[in-house]
Amino acid sequence: MRVYRGTFVNPLNDRRYIDFLRDHIVGVQDGTIAFVEPASRLGEMATIHGFNPESDVSVFMGNQFFIPGMIDTHIHAPQYAFTGTATSCPLMEWLEKFTYPTESRFSDLGFAEQVYSKLISRLLKNGCTTGLYYATIHNESSLALARCALRAGQRAFIGKVAMDRNAPDHYRQATATAIEETERFILDARQLNSGLTHPLVEPVVTPRFIPTCTSDLMSGLAALAAKHHCLIQTHAVESIDEVAFVKSLHDAEARHEDDACHCSGGETGCLCERDIMILDKLGLLKPGTVLAHAVHLKEEEAALIKERGAAISHCPLSNYFFSQGVLPLRRCLDWGVTVGLGTDVAGGYAPSLLTAIRETVVSSRTLENRELQEGRVGGPRLRSELRVTWREALWLATMGGAQSLMLANRLGSFAPGKLFDAVLVDPQAPGSPFDVFIDAAAGGERPRAQGGLDTLEDIVEKYVNLGDDRNHVAVWVQGREVVAAGGQLVAA
Ligand SMILES: [Zn+2]
Incomplete structure (x- = not known):
């Protein structure tokens, strides 16, 4: 099992709504998502699914986030x-x-x-x-x-x-x-x-x-x-x-x-x-x-x-x-x-x-x-x-x-039973076509209307409106990494 830890931008299944899952873990076995849980449950998940919480977990923190492919x-x-x-x-x-x-x-x-x-x-x-x-x-x-x-x-x-x-x-x-x-x-x-x-x-x-x-x-x-x-x-x-x-x-x-x-x-x-x-x-x-x-x-x-x-x-x-x-x-x-x-x-x-x-x-x-x-x-x-x-x-x-495509049970979001198709977005990748401004003192989460700077949702919105392939630091299709760090294609 491979486990990915980070922030997941996750469309809900049945409504046109997006969830922002901060510090979550997604476990992937044979290309399929086994669990999506808060990172606080890492130890518990490791026991249930039998993975090593040290060596089997890839951690993507900072301002990076995953979106579904x-x-x-x-x-x-x-x-x-x-x-x-x-x-x-x-x-x-x-x-x-x-x-x-x-x-x-x-x-x-x-x-x-x-x-x-x-x-x-x-x-x-x-x-x-x-x-x-x-x-x-x-x-x-x-x-x-x-x-x-x-x-x-x-x-x-x-x-x-x-x-x-x-x-x-x-x-x-x-x-x-x-x-x-x-x-x-x-x-x-x-x-x-x-x-x-x-x-x-x-x-x-x-x-x-x-x-x-x-x-x-x-x-x-x-x-x-x-x-x-x-x-x-x-x-x-x-x-x-x-x-x-x-x-x-x-x-x-x-x-x-x-x-x-x-x-x-x-x-x-x-x-x-x-x-x-x-x-x-x-x-x-x-x-x-x-x-x-x-x-x-x-x-x-x-x-x-x-x-x-x-x-x-x-x-x-x-x-x-x-x-x-x-x-x-x-x-x-x-x-x-x-x-x-x-x-x-x-x-x-x-x-x-x-x-x-x-x-x-x-x-x-x-x-x-x-x-x-x-x-x-x-x-x-x-x-x-x-x-x-x-x-x-x-x-x-x-x-x-x-x-x-009649595949809502297999694709389109991060949920158990779905295939792990994912894009890792780095808003601060080299050459990124946009900039983010974090309010370090406020933990980055003060709403703009109260004088705050970019929140997680703001950063995702900036990416959606201004980002491009330079922000895509890795891409997976059914668990297989097809674009690796630096935007290089991984040949079969
Ligand atoms: Zn056409």
Whole structure:
């Protein structure tokens, strides 16, 4: 058993709340957390669990703290090749112009290995211990992504992308081929875990999105997901041009005999020619389905997502560039929809969940400001209920991600029975992009309103708003140290 002693920033399981556990001990056996206790119980725990309180305990005191490994619920691995560029055109044009040509190159395994290994080491250093990835349509390079993750020790949910229409001839497959290759990928990817105590890579059924997938392909994939118990990922109601394109594709089949629609859309209009209803009819909306973006969601559609137990991956940075809208995140949370955060590289250029957390807060404020400006909410005290705090955003990047992947019992926080995925944060690491000011005389814990300096919560908030990989002095995935002191990757 390995025991870690220090401060743990710990999201609660069932509420969007963060606990600050000072001077605690976390015992880890075979990658799994055995106990989380105050350090005052060290001797007792040592007796119960049979460890040496001297040699088996790693102590991290001072201002360092642990956070749970962050979970990226939406990232396009091949697009890392061009992330940081190509942010200037609408979604459907961007796909044609930049995305499909780059993704096509991943038939070249050497190129795939090069990009994927760099991406995974970047993400691990940035504190991302689990990724929900789109690869490309190619089976072999999708498996290469899985091997890169295994080598580096990152947990990876990987989709071989399926598409059979509205993409260049050389970058789509016939319907039957896309289904067969997806099934072959599921079987091959699961093989890669042999010999591991806890599986690290997991295949995900991945119809790219409705514009590039026929209904036959999507229902075939839904059947595969059910047969092999796979998660599903796709995009939904992301942007105005995408919503319009789907409407144009499904207009005819949505029309009913008497030309009247009987869907639940009611006064807000027909839902049958929109993503959520189409996905539901084809069997793709269920627990373990992660819908990226969902910016242009209607309330009835949010209710359906909740009813089906699916989740939304909120990708705020990408949404600024491509969605022509802002996800009403606060409302989605209030409606009870499960939400995780995604970087959406390369639609969002930053491969960092800290950026996603910050943009989550900023985009909620953007929406709030717009409603205040338009006089739709507020009043003299200028308060609205639309904002999302940094604590909630951090919760979404950890527990929210775990819930989205149906792994809330295994990931997302420090609790007995969960896997030890952790990031050790040192606010005073060399080169740290922010400074802390401790009130030594007051023990550092006098509230600022009483003239105090940084409290523990203030330091965590500074890290969330200002920190980066320089503050990540170590990272663990299921108990294995994958980034060691100094930010070096620990090879398998
Ligand atoms: Zn995407």
